[in-house]
Amino acid sequence: MGISERKEREKQEMKDLIFQAAMDLFIEDGYEKASIRKIADRIEYSPATIYLYFKDKDEIFHAVHEKGFELLFARMETLAVIENPFQRLQKLGEIYLKFAYDHPELYDLMFIMRAPMEALKQENEDWNCGFKAHNGLREIVRACIGQGDMKTMDVDVAALSIWSFAHGLASLAIRNRLKMYPPDQLDTLIPDSIENMLRLFRKE
Amino acid sequence: MGISERKEREKQEMKDLIFQAAMDLFIEDGYEKASIRKIADRIEYSPATIYLYFKDKDEIFHAVHEKGFELLFARMETLAVIENPFQRLQKLGEIYLKFAYDHPELYDLMFIMRAPMEALKQENEDWNCGFKAHNGLREIVRACIGQGDMKTMDVDVAALSIWSFAHGLASLAIRNRLKMYPPDQLDTLIPDSIENMLRLFRKE
DNA sequence: CAAAGTTAATAAACGCTGTTTAGTATACAA
DNA sequence: TTGTATACTAAACAGCGTTTATTAACTTTG
Structure with missing residues (x-):
């Protein structure tokens, strides 16, 4: 059953996506501007989704x-x-x-x-x-x-x-x-x- | 006319009051906790009043x-x-x-x-x-x-x-x-x- | 003394923030 | 096909700094 492996992979990809958006925003505008909402905006997900992949x-x-x-x-x-x-x-x-x-x-x-x-x-x-x-x-x-x-x-x-x-x-x-x-x-x-x-x- | 002098003095006293509250809160709990609203709370004035004495x-x-x-x-x-x-x-x-x-x-x-x-x-x-x-x-x-x-x-x-x-x-x-x-x-x-x-x- | 003008204070709102909750779709397993 | 687990989000909560419109008090003027 390769489904759970795919899910695992997709989970990691999503985490990477969030991380990359955070990294980009942070490098561009610093910590102050890199808000959860702006990270969410950039990857076109809702802010709440971020919390499924990162604790805070x-x-x-x-x-x-x-x-x-x-x-x-x-x-x-x-x-x-x-x-x-x-x-x-x-x-x-x-x-x-x-x-x-x-x-x-x-x-x-x-x-x-x-x-x-x-x-x-x-x-x-x-x-x-x-x-x-x-x-x-x-x-x-x-x-x-x-x-x-x-x-x-x-x-x-x-x-x-x-x-x-x-x-x-x-x-x-x-x-x-x-x-x-x-x-x-x-x-x-x-x-x-x-x-x-x-x-x-x-x-x- | 001593009124404007008194007003000046009162203005300074109010500024000192705000400053002292800010100082105390800051020393006690650090910058994060020393919010405008908490400073206002402590001296029993509204947050907006603070802005009559400090720019920001x-x-x-x-x-x-x-x-x-x-x-x-x-x-x-x-x-x-x-x-x-x-x-x-x-x-x-x-x-x-x-x-x-x-x-x-x-x-x-x-x-x-x-x-x-x-x-x-x-x-x-x-x-x-x-x-x-x-x-x-x-x-x-x-x-x-x-x-x-x-x-x-x-x-x-x-x-x-x-x-x-x-x-x-x-x-x-x-x-x-x-x-x-x-x-x-x-x-x-x-x-x-x-x-x-x-x-x-x-x-x- | 009353009217006009000035000042001090604030309630409420604006636009943000991080985070949580409850609910809705979707995908998978039985 | 039915039931369950998963992914996602809208909306709300509680906070933030700051601004605006309004009220209340005080001071000056006629």
């Missing part, structure tokens, strides 16, 4: 947030070919901040907004994407210190510090808190700050 | 955000008596992060939420609180470098880096992105990270 809005945007991590991880794959751990760290920072610059709404959802974390809480799940990303950073930091490219310090301390710095920079920019610097000054100030920070962590 | 919700929460900066600046006054610039920087970091820990909702409004920045945009004003706070940091950094307590680097680069690090730490914690570290590990990891970061900036 948080769950939809948790899915979008996961897709964001997929995009970030895809960009990170280029790291594997870099031999030198410190160069890998440098490139990781570049990728991370470029991602925030290219997809501010996605970055916002992944690292600033509350919605996707609320979805985790309800399902009693771990923040696996976040764990994986942070673990990537930690392993690079470990290699840097092990190789003697980075000053001797606790791996977790270094990883948390570097992430905090990068996230601070990205989130201050995204949430419009860098008004004290004119845009053209920021264009040099931000790369300079990153370079300077790497210099401080580097050994010698 | 953003303007109310811009006022709350300014009050937050007042509280932060009050805490910063203890810095003046510290002679050594690097100790002043250390203390500033401590005050900044303690503030974020003590008043997460206020910190959120001041440095993460979009609402108060939207209010600025509409009035075409500058982010004076932010400018003032950042200038305080910059002057301390300038003194540190001038005195030879901090490694030689551009003042703006150092100030932006330190702020980004501190804000990154605070905002990751407030927006629940540090789940990869159990709370008791964070209790030591965060102070260690701050100490380590200061060590990296310190000369010698």
Whole structure:
């Protein structure tokens, strides 16, 4: 009996359809504009139908947030070919901040907004994407210190510090808190700050 | 004729009343719960009355955000008596992060939420609180470098880096992105990270 | 003092939001 | 063909920020 398989498939296709509409609307106009009703409108179903496939809005945007991590991880794959751990760290920072610059709404959802974390809480799940990303950073930091490219310090301390710095920079920019610097000054100030920070962590 | 003065005074008192209700609700339950209708309820006026004293919700929460900066600046006054610039920087970091820990909702409004920045945009004003706070940091950094307590680097680069690090730490914690570290590990990891970061900036 | 003008306050509505409920078709199984 | 399970939705609920029209009170003027 292939009927239940087809139904399963159709259910997944519908879920994908909803997700894709949510993703598109979100990327286009941000979280505020991506309402359940507009998602429903776009796929030409009623709002109530959405709730047959997703528990609530948080769950939809948790899915979008996961897709964001997929995009970030895809960009990170280029790291594997870099031999030198410190160069890998440098490139990781570049990728991370470029991602925030290219997809501010996605970055916002992944690292600033509350919605996707609320979805985790309800399902009693771990923040696996976040764990994986942070673990990537930690392993690079470990290699840097092990190789003697980075000053001797606790791996977790270094990883948390570097992430905090990068996230601070990205989130201050995204949430419009860098008004004290004119845009053209920021264009040099931000790369300079990153370079300077790497210099401080580097050994010698 | 003292009538117009009295009216002026009453107008200000009403504005204060609304502001105080907004502040209390916000501190108690956060931004989501502090709706115009609940503010109106609390002071026993109709929601429409609020709009006679504030242009919109953003303007109310811009006022709350300014009050937050007042509280932060009050805490910063203890810095003046510290002679050594690097100790002043250390203390500033401590005050900044303690503030974020003590008043997460206020910190959120001041440095993460979009609402108060939207209010600025509409009035075409500058982010004076932010400018003032950042200038305080910059002057301390300038003194540190001038005195030879901090490694030689551009003042703006150092100030932006330190702020980004501190804000990154605070905002990751407030927006629940540090789940990869159990709370008791964070209790030591965060102070260690701050100490380590200061060590990296310190000369010698 | 009464009439006119000004101001403060609000009830009700508008157009949104996320979510739930009850009911209707349709597709499948017996 | 009949009965049941499934997919879907119209309508409603309860909330939101905000605006409009109206009332009530107070102040000024003739």
